[in-house]
Amino acid sequence: MTHLEIREKFLKFFEERGHKIVPSSSFLPNDPSVLFTTAGMQQFKPYYTGEADPIKDFGSLNAVSIQKSMRTSDIDEVGDESHLTFFEMLGNFSFGNYWKKEAIQYGYDFIIKELGVPIDRIKISVFKGDEQVPADLESLEIWRSLGITDEKIIFGERGDNFWGPTGNRGPCGPTTEIYIDGLEVWNIVFNEYFCDSDYAKASSDEGRKHFLPLAKRGIDTGMGLERLTMILQKKSSVFETDLFVPIIEEIRGKNLYDLEKNTYAERIIADHLRAAIFLIADGVLPSNVTQGYVLRRLLRRAIRYVTLLKLPNDIYQRVAHVIAHDIYDMTYPELTEKQKEILEVIEKEKNKFEKTLVGARKGFKQRGKKPLSGKEAFDFYQSWGLPIEQIKELAIELEVPAEQDFEKNFENARKEHLAISAHGAEKKFGGHGLILDTGELKAGNEEELARVTRLHTATHLLHASLRKILGEEVHQAGSDITAERLRFDFTFPRKMTTEEIKKVEELVNETITQNLPVTMQEMPYEEAIKKGALAFFKLKYPPIVKVYTVGPNDAPFSRELCGGPHVTNTGVIGNFKIVKEESISAGTRRIRAIVE
């Protein structure tokens, strides 16, 4: 069974059972609390919380999708049989409709009846229960009634059998999982709570996630396409499935393919280049912050292994071609359309990386031959964006010995860094240090902080101006600010005209030149809403909120619930410029803008 047949079977199975097929959303979620789309349910969060209506949006209470996903937390596992950074997730969803019995029956029927996996290769896990959430005995009974015997059912703790939320808040609940041949394949989540760790912090409940009843209890399932393909194609690693063989063949040369199993280096190149290509296709560029930093790390590590294997220079072009053309032309035609652009980005990063290496070699020479400490190596890794393997090689090349406990101290420095990062919201950036990361704003140093603060206030001005020019149907759907630009997503049914874009730009600039004061007040949530403050996503807010007002208090230009930070006077923002207006999904537009 090819991966195309598996995709088709899955979608058809659920379509026949009343599910609407919904396309994969972008890699870069609208949800500002997460960096990447890590699960199929992410685009559906508002249907569980009751903020959006699935019937209105796609005419069904059930959906099925194959979602492009990215998990940087697995980056160090890549190279083994089953871990990847980029992967696709097959999922079926119910929003306030069917519940455990149907969800488990569907899972059973698809695996056993549709795919023909013998029942004796299956194992199941269910939630064991803890102080806050009871054991899932209902699922246990359902599995038993389907003929799964007790010795095949294990009870999992919260770490294994409880999902969510993504980011700081969102739907969550216990899970039941299907294992085939000992490999976790399908995760079925019973979303019945809304977890809110922000609220937990604000109400001195820190350390615990606050559980609230969810507006629409429902089902969210996720099954990795690559793992399922590996099982159905009877391979011993995902890299031997038809999702990877063409890539590995291109790296190794077709005639050599069968001689030995693929190596670690080949797997890293294949995984990292594939992920990088999908990231670039979704608009990410290499940089030192957020998604761009992850892309940089993936590309540099792939480039390093390409150099190590002494692969010819056209390898990127050939790999990009087989990925776009031989593997995904039916599924993601945009990879072919954007191939030229993708290759340009890779080429540019390769050149930059080579320059960095020259600089790093020089820096290394200057520091002399004293033993390299793990901490120093970690600093190198952080500040040069050099893969750790490369730092070790430089040390060997320049005959710099490693201190005695090098590995241990490097690991400690990394852990310490992660612990500091985890203290804020930065954990999701794969360990890259940011002094500010609210999910929406990201800054790596003081200078960047000043820039993102100006862009942040400009975002409020943009939001208010859009509503004044286009009407009150405009609602914020997402925002992401880096030191270079702001990105603002909003609801609006059509492309803006050139005239409208110009008017919005002018209104923002007019407000900037009026030197309006920006003030902040803390007040109860209800009072803020009464005062006309715009709330983002209408998610649950803590009882006391911060409200930022631009202009006089009795006749504000803009008023929003917001965590800040902001400038104190619009005059310092600079000249505002919209550089792009585009569609990101039906009914949602995206503006990119800069301040000069």
Ligand code: SER
């Ligand atoms: N959200 C769950 C997961 O990602 C099921 O889709 O595993």
